[in-house]
Amino acid sequence: KAGVTQTPRYLIKTRGQQVTLSCSPISGHRSVSWYQQTPGQGLQFLFEYFSETQRNKGNFPGRFSGRQFSNSRSEMNVSTLELGDSALYLCASSSYRGSRGYTFGSGTRLTVV
Amino acid sequence: TQLLEQSPQFLSIQEGENLTVYCNSSSVFSSLQWYRQEPGEGPVLLVTVVTGGEVKKLKRLTFQFGDARKDSSLHITAAQTGDTGLYLCALRIQGAQKLVFGQGTRLTINP
Numbered sequence: 001k002a003g004v005t006q007t008p009r010y011l012i013k014t015r016g017q018q019v020t021l022s023c024s025p026i027s028g029h030r031s032v033s034w035y036q037q038t039p040g041q042g043l044q045f046l047f048e049y050f051s052e053t054q055r056n057k058g059n060f061p062g063r064f065s066g067r068q069f070s071n072s073r074s075e076m077n078v079s080t081l082e083l084g085d086s087a088l089y090l091c092a093s094s095s096y097r098g099s100r101g102y103t104f105g106s107g108t109r110l111t112v113v
Numbered sequence: 114t115q116l117l118e119q120s121p122q123f124l125s126i127q128e129g130e131n132l133t134v135y136c137n138s139s140s141v142f143s144s145l146q147w148y149r150q151e152p153g154e155g156p157v158l159l160v161t162v163v164t165g166g167e168v169k170k171l172k173r174l175t176f177q178f179g180d181a182r183k184d185s186s187l188h189i190t191a192a193q194t195g196d197t198g199l200y201l202c203a204l205r206i207q208g209a210q211k212l213v214f215g216q217g218t219r220l221t222i223n224p
Contacts, residue, residue: 004155033211043156043201043214056209090155092212101146102212104155 002027004093004105012111018079021108025072025093032074033102034066037088046089049074081112116140117202117215125221129191134218136202137184143207145185147176150199150217192222 005024013019025032034046045058049068066076072093078085088109092102118137126132136145144163148156160169162178162185169176173196175188189196199219203212 031210035212042216043203043212045209045211045213048210050210056211058211092155101158101161104148104157106154 004091004103006089006091006105006108008108009106010109010111012113013081015081015083015112017081018077019081019110020075020077021089021091021110023074023076023091023093023105025074025091026095026103029093029095029103030072031094031096032068032072033092033094034074034076035090035092036060037090037107038086043090046076078110083112086110086112116213117204119200119202119215119218121218122216123219123221125223126192127223128194131188131190132192132220133186133188134200134220135184135186136215138204139183141182142204143182144205145178146203146205146212147185147187148201148203150201151197156199156201192220194222194224196220197222 007022031050033048035043036046037043046060046064047054047066048056052068063079068074088107090107091105094102120135144161146161147159149159150156160176162176165182166180167178173190177186199217201214201217203214205212
């Protein structure tokens with residue numbers, strides 16, 4: 001079956017702009033989580049969506065938001081981009097909210113200039 | 114302070130050698146997951162260990178969960194260049210439905 005698909009793979013944005021990233025989970029998976037990966041901080045949890053509702057949120061400012069659609073596809077949005085937002089953004093899907101592990105997408109590499 | 118400490122941070126060895134990487138915590142955890150991440154890709158789940166003292170084997174990879182469930186190790190026998198990557202241990206926080214990752218061990222196997 002198809003894996004987790006993230007689009008786009010690469011993005012370059014300017015400070016102050018906003019960006020929207022997309023994630024299509026594995027068919028049948030209803031839980032989608034987002035993570036930010038940077039060389040300094042490693043992988044950090046952003047938020048989790050299950051059945052179109054945000055269930056958990058990490059320690060990130062309100063500029064980071066997301067949503068989930070009825071087909072379980074998810075988007076995350078970052079407004080008023082800062083240089084420090086440059087990172088690999090990873091989406092992970094799970095059928096049992098992580099109890100049997102997560103399947104990650106290949107990520108979106110965001111560069112803010 | 115990191116909830117999970119991985120060591121070493123970097124390891125570079127020759128093909129055919131054996132190696133062990135470690136994941137430690139001051140807290141007891143109910144289960145631990147190991148992932149491998151290759152450049153330009155997302156992490157891929159290798160194994161989940163649940164029971165204290167548990168040993169799981171995945172071909173040349175052996176995963177061990179400490180008796181006290183506060184530490185875990187990954188041993189690779191006869192390393193191959195295809196084993197190169199970032200090895201991450203992760204704790205699943207049950208109530209928050211999220212993973213907390215260690216900083217990872219960046220492994221390079223030289224031909």
